[in-house]
Amino acid sequence: MSIHDKKYAERIAAQFAKYPTKRSAVMPLLYIAQEEYGWISPEAIQEVAELCNMDSTQVKSIAGFYTMYSEKPKGKYWLQVCTDLPCALRGADEFYEELKAYLEVEDGGTSRDGLFTVEHVMCLAACDKAPMLQCNFHFMENLDMDKMKAFIEEKRAEAKKHEE
């Protein structure tokens, strides 16, 4: 595992091309690293620091400041459920509780199969389509538990197939 993998070379080059200095590309590169590792691992920090010609302390600082970067290992699917007031009024709280119960996890926890990490977050600016969540930074809207169960089982099946 490494973001030095060939498959990222083009994207990394494109990011560097966008900015006047290498240092400026640190955030897009952290996204790429998170995609590769699933989280911002110490190796990811080292690699990004080397690529951007920064001290790794500064990279870690950035990863720590922004909540979009996770410094803890995450499941393959990172489900961020909005539970702010407008969503809560549309039942996001119950939805979140049910989701956690279904996956048998605590807030911020990862399901036993290692596929799903759930946590509650602040407003994601989709209040009209609540309950909603963000799965690996893609919105899933107008949810209920049936839809969610279908999604989870689908992904589980996919993963199983992949294993075989």
Next chain:
Amino acid sequence: MSDTVKIYIDDKAYDVPAGMNLVDAAKMAGNDIPVFCYHPKMEPVGMCRMCLVEMGSIQKDRASGEVLLDDKGNPQIRWFPKLQTACTTNVSDGLVIRTNTPQVDQARENVVEFLLTSHPLDCPICDKGGECPLQNLTMEHGPGSSRMVYSDKLKLDKHVPLGDLIFLDEERCIQCARCIRFQDEIAGDDVLAFHERGRSLQIITNSDPGFDSYFSGNTADICPVGALTTADFRFGARPWELTEVPSICPHDAAGSNISLSMRLDRDHGGRAIIKRVMPRQNENVNEIWISDKTRFGHHFTRDEHSRLLCPLVRRGGNFNETEWKTALEYAANELQLAGGSVAAIAGSGMSNEDLWELRQLVTGLGGERLGAWPPTHAGADLVAQVGVGQGTNLGDLGKGDAVLIVASDLEEEVPIWRLRIKQAHDRGALVVVMNGRPTRMDDFASTVIHYDYSKAAGAFDLLQKEHGDTARQLTGAKNLVVIAGAEGVDLAGSRALMQAAANFLIESGHVGKPNNGLMATFPGANGMGQYYLGFTPEATQDIIANPPKVLFIAQADLLFDDPAAVSWLKQVETIIQLTLFAEEPVPGVTAALPIQSFAERDGSFVNGERRVQRFYTAQGPIGQALPAWQVLNRLGVQLGLGRSKLSASILMNEIAQSIPAFAGITYKALAHVEPQFPLVGGDDVYYGGTAYRNKGGLGVQIPAAADNGGAVTKGKVEKPAAIKASGGQLLVVPATRLYNRERVFRSSELVHPRVPDAYVAMNAADARKLGIENGDMVSISAGGSTLKVRAHVNGAAPQGAVILPRHLSDTPAPLAITAGEVSKA
């Protein structure tokens, strides 16, 4: 100061320099605006809000520019609706501030209360307690009682090692970012940062090793709370129990001004020992910063296990402890038998007074040769000629100025110069680095020129021929300082390089003025003093070639420095050694006499900028050690060569009379101090940190020959034959590491984890050819010695050369560049 503007503080008018930071301006005017995050050496950030003041400006008519008056005839003032941070304001004409109104008092009280919401209030066990800005400002401006519930405070880790030298107490940190900004703005080692945010915000380091910087100790000085403490002083004493003794760093050519904090210690038999080393302000030398080697490299002064405690003499085959009287009689007898064949080799840790007495003794006996150790770096005479002009301050270099660093790994050799030149670079100075390999200084250089090590002595030819643009930029600069090292050259090559540097400066007229001229990274604290008192590396070479009957070796670790020393020392009949350390006296030594370290006596050093600076007696002697000058003086008296002398200051008077460079220099002149800006020390800990105010003297800079309109002429550059590696050999380039296993540094155990294991840096292409992989043990045969070290295959060495750091293993590395065999061990 060019323009001044009129500002009004609490209804009083002051003239202050235009554009000055308001906190600094108020400080000069005698009005202390309390601050936590602001520091006069760094850019303001306005994070702590402690400096809030009422601010306004005098209204002027736009058309006529006349001051508008109100009904009563007073100037109209437009006040900002809310309090403003003084630290983010630069003074301008007509600025009005009030610092004594109820609103300002209230704001200060509230900020202090906010900072204390989760403060652990553990002042009794805090190292900063007693010299703590937070403590002081709380007493002065705080609410007096707390509304916070003690048990509700956040409980965080109180013992977080940031590397081996600095500890973080997360509970005490007030997140002012002074340490982070110091590392970024001043040190240039960007290894501290904030992590997380809000209440979870913490200082972190992710470097390997942690807090990887040679300047980390300074962050503890400027920390306005007790969040950062040094491993050395942790719980060592309370600040008010310490006695401050001004001193000079004994480790490098910068001559950093330091203050030794002394206290009696039961573990050391109730004697006074150095509890901590703190910077002492000297804006021309080290400002208020010191390197970690200066700060943590003092333990040898009290190390009774490694220091020589009493004189030793060899009688028959036995080496016995003896009385001073016997030892001196014995040594005097040997000297009388020598019949004038006497010479001396003095280390660069010897003070001027020691060197003077040694010179008197050797010349009095009819000897002529006074050798300087280590004989690696020639050209001190050129520094005396065209060295930086009187009044030089590297802190003045900026836009339009230039610095050329050649053949030196400045960070490892003289870290404080590296720190100050990094800042000059930030201010816009052109910094050009020339070396045979990449060094840390490259990060702070505008232009980096790499040359082939075999042509190192001709670096200036290369500069002028192949990098004409850079050379023109340098010669055309307003001010030009050249800092020359001796990496990759032998002594003859070093002379050629220094001469070329001097010629380069003379040709472009960059001599005889402040901030212009030559500086050299002579090893040790007193390389220039050696020259002024007549000790030269050339004489050392002569001594090695034609050994005398009796040789003085004074404070020089020949065996650890030079692999060839063992063999040539055998040809000397009698060796009289003056040494700090007991272990391994030179084989065949006749008498080993214990001398005192810099902390035990008075003396003076001349730094690389030719500044004579004095250090004071801080502690009692270890064992029966005497100051070297006293040992030599007593020997002289024994031999009927002079009168007995009572103090170091008398010796300085003698030096001043006999050596023109020292004319007029007395201990009193060296102790002279003038007010410096920014104001640090005393009650100003909240402002400049805990660096000490200079009470021991700013030193006196010896004028260079070119100063005051003195004429200097270019000399002939006599380039020695290039050192080439042939037939499978590689060039072995000895290099300096700041943290090493030199005897003066070996007692500082807390820095041991930072001393690298012995290694050699190799180029990947060379390694491949020799079948060596990264981490392999290799054997290097060069200059008469064979070392077994670990190979670091990386980009740190150019092809065809290996970089072999000195003083990392017990087997010495060659003194100078040489061709050698490298093979897998």
Next chain:
Amino acid sequence: MNVLRGFATTFKHILEEPVTIQYPEQSIEFQERYKGRHELHRYENGLEKCIGCALCAAACPADAIWVEAAENTDEVRFSPGERYAKTYEINMMRCIYCGYCEDACPTEAIVLGHEHRLSFTSRSEAIFTKDVLLVEAPEGTQATPQRVRPGTFDRSIPDMEDPL
């Protein structure tokens, strides 16, 4: 006449009980506030209260107290928190029993007790060291240094039932 008045006073006092007692066979009862020889106290679990802050030494008008501090670890723990007194000495010839040290002590470690029978035959004997000043560990507890569970005593003022 005056002579008679004088004798009246004498005779009145003849009938009173004597104020003098047969010391050392007899001894008076001390007031609680009596300031005798110093004691360094312990917590109920045997840890020393003294944290080596040297405020007693700073408060001492006679400069009689000498403190040197060192750092605690969980393996070798003398007192709660990070700091303990490695050396604690009081020069009893200098001490004037003013009790300022007691007032300055933030942990009520140093207390002037009721012991008043001090004698020494040499100057060095007059310097009372820590092992002399420190009270016995309470029964059932271990004397310092103790080996403790990591993290239990990370504050200089521990969360104990009765911390003082």
